[in-house]
Amino acid sequence: MDPSLPAVAPSGAAAAVPRGGMAPPAGDRRERAPRGPGLPPPSGEDLAAGPPPAEGPLLHLLRSAGFRFALLFAALFAVSILAFALVLWWGTAGALDRQTNAVLRADALALEERWREAGASGAAEAIEERLAVDAEAESIYFLRAPDGRRLAGNLDRWPPEMEDASAVWADLSVTHDGQRSEARLHAIRLPGGHRLLVGRDVSDKIRLRQLLAEGLIWAAGFALLFALFGAWLLRRALETRLRPAFRTAAAIAGGDLRQRVRLTGLGDEFDRLGATMNAMLDRIDRLMAGVKGVSDAIAHDLRTPIARARAKLEDALRAAPDGAATAEEARALRAAIEEGIADLDAVTRVFQALLRIAEAEAGARRAAFAPLDLVPLLADLAEFYGAAAEAAGQRLETDLPASVPLTGDRDLLLQAVANLLDNAVKFGPPGGTVRLSARALPGEPGPAGAALVAEVTVADEGPGIAPADRARAGERFFRADASRNTPGSGLGLSLVLAVAHLHRGELVLEDARPGARPPGLRARLRLASG
Amino acid sequence: MRILLVEDDAEVARFVRKGLQEAGHVVEHAANGRDGLFLAASEQFDLLVLDRMLPGGVDGVRLVETLRAQGNRTPVLFLSALSAVDERVRGLKAGGDDYLVKPFAFAELLARVEALGRRPAGDAPVTRLRVADLELDLLSRTVTRGGKRIEVQPREFRLLEHLMRHAGQVVTRTMLLEKVWDYHFDPQTNVIDVHVSRLRQKLDKGFDKPLIHTVRNAGYMIRAD
Numbered sequence: 001m002d003p004s005l006p007a008v009a010p011s012g013a014a015a016a017v018p019r020g021g022m023a024p025p026a027g028d029r030r031e032r033a034p035r036g037p038g039l040p041p042p043s044g045e046d047l048a049a050g051p052p053p054a055e056g057p058l059l060h061l062l063r064s065a066g067f068r069f070a071l072l073f074a075a076l077f078a079v080s081i082l083a084f085a086l087v088l089w090w091g092t093a094g095a096l097d098r099q100t101n102a103v104l105r106a107d108a109l110a111l112e113e114r115w116r117e118a119g120a121s122g123a124a125e126a127i128e129e130r131l132a133v134d135a136e137a138e139s140i141y142f143l144r145a146p147d148g149r150r151l152a153g154n155l156d157r158w159p160p161e162m163e164d165a166s167a168v169w170a171d172l173s174v175t176h177d178g179q180r181s182e183a184r185l186h187a188i189r190l191p192g193g194h195r196l197l198v199g200r201d202v203s204d205k206i207r208l209r210q211l212l213a214e215g216l217i218w219a220a221g222f223a224l225l226f227a228l229f230g231a232w233l234l235r236r237a238l239e240t241r242l243r244p245a246f247r248t249a250a251a252i253a254g255g256d257l258r259q260r261v262r263l264t265g266l267g268d269e270f271d272r273l274g275a276t277m278n279a280m281l282d283r284i285d286r287l288m289a290g291v292k293g294v295s296d297a298i299a300h301d302l303r304t305p306i307a308r309a310r311a312k313l314e315d316a317l318r319a320a321p322d323g324a325a326t327a328e329e330a331r332a333l334r335a336a337i338e339e340g341i342a343d344l345d346a347v348t349r350v351f352q353a354l355l356r357i358a359e360a361e362a363g364a365r366r367a368a369f370a371p372l373d374l375v376p377l378l379a380d381l382a383e384f385y386g387a388a389a390e391a392a393g394q395r396l397e398t399d400l401p402a403s404v405p406l407t408g409d410r411d412l413l414l415q416a417v418a419n420l421l422d423n424a425v426k427f428g429p430p431g432g433t434v435r436l437s438a439r440a441l442p443g444e445p446g447p448a449g450a451a452l453v454a455e456v457t458v459a460d461e462g463p464g465i466a467p468a469d470r471a472r473a474g475e476r477f478f479r480a481d482a483s484r485n486t487p488g489s490g491l492g493l494s495l496v497l498a499v500a501h502l503h504r505g506e507l508v509l510e511d512a513r514p515g516a517r518p519p520g521l522r523a524r525l526r527l528a529s530g
Numbered sequence: 531m532r533i534l535l536v537e538d539d540a541e542v543a544r545f546v547r548k549g550l551q552e553a554g555h556v557v558e559h560a561a562n563g564r565d566g567l568f569l570a571a572s573e574q575f576d577l578l579v580l581d582r583m584l585p586g587g588v589d590g591v592r593l594v595e596t597l598r599a600q601g602n603r604t605p606v607l608f609l610s611a612l613s614a615v616d617e618r619v620r621g622l623k624a625g626g627d628d629y630l631v632k633p634f635a636f637a638e639l640l641a642r643v644e645a646l647g648r649r650p651a652g653d654a655p656v657t658r659l660r661v662a663d664l665e666l667d668l669l670s671r672t673v674t675r676g677g678k679r680i681e682v683q684p685r686e687f688r689l690l691e692h693l694m695r696h697a698g699q700v701v702t703r704t705m706l707l708e709k710v711w712d713y714h715f716d717p718q719t720n721v722i723d724v725h726v727s728r729l730r731q732k733l734d735k736g737f738d739k740p741l742i743h744t745v746r747n748a749g750y751m752i753r754a755d
Contacts (some may be wrong), residue, residue: 051748297610300583303611304539307633311545314636341635350632351718352613356715360613368616384711387724411615415715422718492718 039318057291066238070231077227085216097184100200100246101169104186108198109121115190116303120145123196124152138184138201140176146193153414155197162187174199182206241270245277256283288362295358306344313341353491360412373501374404374438374454377414382436385421393430396421399437407529408503416499419492420458420523427521435459441526449527450504459512459522471507496525504528531576531647532556536566536593538585542632546579547608549636550643563588570597575604577647579639582610582621591624591731598625605646609634610659637748639676641700648699659694662754664733664741666694675733685710686729693742702749726750 107130115123120143127141141153148158154176161209162170164187170185181190185199245263251259260281317337358413382398389396406413424434436458443451465473472478474497477490493507500507505527512520533555537543540561558575560566563584564711570578570593578597579625594606608621608629618629628642641701659666663676671687673680673742682690689710692700703722707713730742 178621269648299613300611303613303632307611308539308541308545310543310633311636315545344633352631352716355613368619380685380711383683384713384717384721384725387721387728388717388721391720391724414713418713418715418717425719446678 017483057210066235069238074224074227074231077230078224078236081220081223081227085220088216089212093212096205096208100184100202100205104184104198104200105251108186111198111364112190114189114234115196117188119530120151120194123190127152133412137177140174140185140197140199140201142197144152151194153197155199158195158197159185163402165189165195171202174458176201187300245270245274248277248281252281252284257281257288262317266344270460291358291362295355299355303348306348310341310344313337313344317341338378350491353495354476356412356415357491357495357498360409360495360502367481368409369407370410371405371407372410372413374406374413374456375400375402378436378438378456381414381421382415385425385434388422388504389425389428390426392428394425394428395433396425397433397435401430404438404440404454405529406503406527408527409499412499412502413527416496416525417456417458419496420456420525423523424458424460424462424521428460429462429518432461434461446504446526447506448504448528449500452505452526453529454527458521458525459520461512461520462518464511464519465509473509474507496523500525500527531643532558532574532655533577533579533643533647534558534560534566534570534573534575536560536563536570536577536584537579537581538562539581542609545636546560546639549640552564553640553644562586563590563593567593567596570604571600571602572614577643577652578606578627580606580608582608582612582617582663585609590626591621594621594677595623607639607642607646609639618714623719637700637745637746638702638704639706641749644699645696645701645705656695659691659697661694661697661741661752662739663737664752666691673733678736680732682729682732686725689729690733690752693750696752698751698753700745700748700751705749726753 038227096148111123111126114126118125124143127143131141140155142158143151143153144158145151150157156175159170159172159174161167161172168187170187172183172185173180174185175181175182176183179205181201183199184202185197187195187197189195241264248259249262260278263274263278265270265271317334356416378400382396382400386396421434421436428434436456438454438456441452441455443453446452469478474493476494478494497507505525508524508526510522510524512522533550535543535546535557536551537546537559538561543561547559550557558569558573560569564586566578566580566584567588578594578723581594582590584590584593590608590610595606597606606626606628609632610617610621610629611632612630618631621629627646630639630642634737652732657668659668665674666674666687668691673687673690675683689706692706692710706722706726707717726742730740734740739755741752741754743753745751
């Protein structure tokens with residue numbers, strides 16, 4: 001219950017008190033602990049800390065993860081479609097081109113052979129023969145004399161693009177047999193300055209190639225549509241399958257330990273994830289039940305003997321005067337017994353405080369949360385403790401708005417603020433002022449990811465808590481050296497902290513009057529709703 | 531009063547029984563829930579004092595639920611080692627009228643027993659409470675002593691009302707905390723004493739006879755003499 005009393009508490013920055021026990025000096029363990037090593041950090045909010053009914057954080061996460069998967073899926077699909085089209089193209093249009101080239105090369109070679117055997121007239125004769133049997137008029141020939149004359153062939157003139165002796169292959173638009181057409185041409189040089197041009201009309205092949213290209217483009221377009229649709233389906237399926245797990249996790253975080261992930265029975269990865277979660281929850285449930293059983297058992301097994309001892313002492317107190325020989329002895333005996341009873345009552349109080357803290361920390365009381373208005377509760381407490389402050393020669397001032405709504409645990413909130421007021425009155429100097437104020441917060445994000453909606457502040461003019469001790473002030477039984485000789489169990493702030501955590505909020509301790517001496521303590525209990 | 535005590539711990543039972551008998555009550559004792567239920571259902575008692583956890587298959591909550599289901603309205607005071615807020619709420623919901631956590635001071639138990647057992651019979655609503663020359667009007671919410679109006683705060687009015695409803699009986703600090711303020715925690719200070727002494731000052735100012743008396747090691751009592 002006691003903050004420390006160092007006389008020289010420099011005006012330091014406010015320190016949020018960590019969760020009790022052996023917590024690190026800053027930050028909330030809950031925020032970091034449950035994240036596995038292999039998982040990428042969830043983009044944005046913390047999944048476990050999201051408010052139970054709101055699905056924002058998970059949907060957000062899903063959106064990104066699902067979107068990434070869907071994108072990957074679409075990209076893979078597109079790449080495979082592209083590869084397929086390339087292979088198809090190479091195997092059809094490409095094969096036709098290669099075939100044409102091979103035919104032209106073979107034809108040119110054959111004619112060159114003929115030239116060697118029978119001279120120019122022989123070659124010309126062979127060309128005329130070929131043209132005569134070409135029913136489809138696909139073949140193109142031009143045998144040119146060194147002076148440019150046409151010795152044989154069906155081409156009107158030697159194409160100027162192939163005038164250059166180095167031009168061997170070309171795709172050109174030419175006129176043969178009186179019609180213009182697209183042609184594949186192959187030119188070779190013959191001995192004596194003659195040149196031979198062999199070609200094929202490829203108009204049909206080009207049409208075929210266009211058809212093929214069109215077909216491929218349409219196919220690719222449809223494939224892309226399917227890919228997008230598939231990606232959307234994938235994302236939706238992922239969301240649908242993950243939602244039960246999320247809902248359960250959110251309900252558990254909200255304190256309802258009975259929730260389990262609904263399984264589809266397919267036995268797939270999602271079912272395995274759900275089953276693993278359920279197994280984990282069963283275990284947590286058993287542990288919680290065990291803890292409850294143990295604390296019930298401790299409550300019973302410890303309280304009953306204390307009750308017996310207290311009963312015996314009370315009995316003895318009634319009998320003592322008769323049993324003692326002298327009045328002096330009787331008085332001493334009576335005093336000793338009364339002290340024993342007082343000690344037992346102190347033990348009971350500490351025990352009771354520990355049970356309360358455990359109760360709050362277990363989060364089981366979240367089930368008992370109800371909507372309430374803090375202001376009348378605080379006004380009552382102020383009136384109640386105002387009498388104590390007055391008796392201690394202090395004043396209790398309040399600054400309360402018309403209403404501060406909150407969903408929470410009335411009894412524990414009352415006790416938390418009562419502990420803060422009790423501390424303030426206990427450590428404040430005579431003639432000093434204790435200030436109790438409250439305000440609604442605009443939903444700023446708290447340490448557990450929940451939106452903070454209310455703040456209750458208790459400020460005193462006492463010695464405050466040294467910044468170095470603030471982080472430890474909420475630990476059980478922590479008492480700064482300076483407060484060792486004041487009454488109290490060292491559990492008061494632990495309870496306040498546990499209540500803050502139960503309401504997914506925080507306890508901030510800071511100097512009430514920075515720079516002044518003594519600096520005073522301002523305790524701000526910041527709470528989330530529900 | 532004729533009181534049925536159902537408590538499995540022999541020593542606590544003996545202590546409670548002896549104390550209640552010394553205070554002038556008749557006490558029957560049952561050591562388990564089954565016997566307790568049998569006695570409670572077959573005989574007439576003014577009050578039941580029940581341990582919350584009992585052996586024999588019928589615990590305190592079950593016992594009360596069974597009795598209430600049979601239409602038995604005998605007041606019930608729970609004694610329990612379970613202090614969790616939920617446990618208290620469960621005990622009261624089941625039909626208990628008061629809940630006292632072990633270990634307890636006997637004075638606390640006795641005060642609660644007498645407060646429960648001597649509740650005004652009949653349903654006629656009381657509109658006016660009177661102790662000696664002190665009068666409290668529940669309708670106009672005014673306090674007068676010897677015909678002279680005394681101004682009190684709303685909370686002081688409730689405090690005085692509770693004391694006057696139990697005039698002649700000891701009312702403990704915890705009872706006041708629970709019944710007047712509805713607080714179920716230990717305020718760690720003597721705040722109740724401060725509130726009572728304020729009220730006492732207002733009531734006794736200008737009068738010779740004090741009305742609110744402090745009962746050592748127990749609490750307070752308002753009475754005429």
